Amino acid sequence: MGIKPWYLLPPSLAHHLSLPAINLMSPFLPSSSCKWRSLTFQNLEFDNPLGIAGGVDKNGEAIFAWNKLGCGFIELGTITPKPQSPNPGKILDRNIGHKALWNKMGFPNKGMEAIYENIVQAKESHPNLPPLFINLGKNRDTENQNASDDYVKVMEKMKSVADAYVVNISSPNTKGLRDLFSPNAFSQFLKPVVDCNQGEKPLLLKLSPDLEDEHLHTVLDLSYDLGVDGWILTNTTTFRPQGLPFPTDSGGMSGAPLAHLSERMLENALKHLGDRRNNKLIISAGGILTPEDVKRRLDLGADLIQVYSALVFDGPFFFKRVSDKFKNIQ
Ligand SMILES: Cc1cc2nc3c(=O)[nH]c(=O)nc-3n(C[C@H](O)[C@H](O)[C@H](O)COP(=O)(O)O)c2cc1C
Known part of the structure; x- marks a missing residue:
């Protein structure tokens, strides 16, 4: 859609300029309501089901801009207790022809104290x-056996500002993080995090899309039982x-x-959960790049949709474009 001047910039520069650019632009945007397919979950009200995915605004630096652009909800993070820098070397690449992104960022973020102030x-x-x-993570120097401590710390810090939490153990860019999905480690890791929340917020x-079917089912069952x-x-x-000319030995790929x-995986999870999906929130993310893709995931049974790559390959007006197309759906 339209001209994409950021395609002329190297991927990492485009990435660095993206949040300052939308912050500069947002005060001049008309306040248009993006109300379509509104939803209430527990006590949260969503004007529309389309939001930004984890990693788009890691530090909560453009919260107002996302609102102005028409997001139905905003995910911030991944946030770790201590600030941390990105992994060394090249951490981001983009392939415009394939509409694909590659990253091995490793949760660079300003840490929970500074991000809390941004949100306040x-x-x-x-x-x-x-x-x-609020997307919760662990610092890379925290051992897996102590991982839940980090998730609990960030949750406790964010309690007064968060509306919901996301436990992220599915990033491939923090060494060993995905091992927390192993059935031996999973419940022991997750239980203290669930206990800390005390059912207060979703x-x-x-x-991870790389879980084998049987493993996915085990993770769904265990996490359902934990609540x-x-x-x-x-x-x-x-x-x-x-x-795709992306490194094969590291990083994660998103986009088309x-x-x-x-x-x-969405279809598989919904089928496996059956009636247990009632009163649960199912969010689909991954390769959703057009309004038709959004509609398709909703039709498959997702309650909410998140995008990252669409903001790179379509642009920040994606939310408005989808809303204009579907605003007659309530
Ligand atoms: C550069 C980049 C950084 C990301 N950082 C995070 C992150 O910090 N936490 C997280 O949960 N997901 C992160 N993700 C994953 C996205 O939230 C999303 O799940 C994934 O990109 C698939 O969606 P997409 O195809 O719309 O990009 C990141 C993705 C990209 C491309």
Whole structure:
């Protein structure tokens, strides 16, 4: 759609300029309501089901801008207790022809104290924000056996500003993180996090598209029994289709080549959960790049949709474009 000047910039520069650019632009945007397919879950009200995925605004630096652009909900993070820098070397690439992204960022973020201040400031100046989801993670130097401590720390810090939480153990870019999905480690890791929440706010688990079917079912069963309120399907994949010049030994891929995996996992999870999906929140992410893709995931049974790659390959007006197309759906 339209001209994309950011295509002329190297991927990492485009990435660095994206949040300052939308922050500069947002005060001049008309306040248009993006109300379509509104939804209430527990006590959260969503004007529309389309939001930004984890990693888009890691530090809560453009909260008002996302609201102005028409997001139905905003996920911030992944947030770790201590600030941390990105993984060394090249951490981001883009392939415009394939509409694919590759990253191995490794949760670079300003840490929970600084991000908490950003959120407080945004909430004070803009009281009517859409639901804020806080994506929880661990610092890379925290051992897996102590991982839940980090998730609990961030949750406790964010209690007064979060509307919902996302437990992220599905990133491929923090060494060993996905091992927490192993049935031996999983419940022991997740239980203290669920206990800390005490059922106060929706707590979702973000899944990896690389889980085998049987493993996915085990993770769904265990997390359901522990009382999570829903799932995000999916994070990035370590799978590489042929013809993409991305590194094969590290990083995660998103965008169009992830669509099939993510869609298949959504169908698989819904089928496995059956009636247990009632009163749970199911969020689909992965390769959703057009309004038709959004509609398709909703038709498959997702309650909410998240995008990252669409913001790179379509642009920040994606939310408005989808809303214009579907605003007659309530
Ligand atoms: C550059 C980049 C950084 C990301 N960082 C995070 C992150 O910090 N936490 C997280 O849960 N997911 C992160 N993701 C994954 C996205 O939230 C999303 O699950 C994935 O990109 C699939 O959606 P998409 O195909 O619309 O991009 C990141 C993705 C990209 C491309």
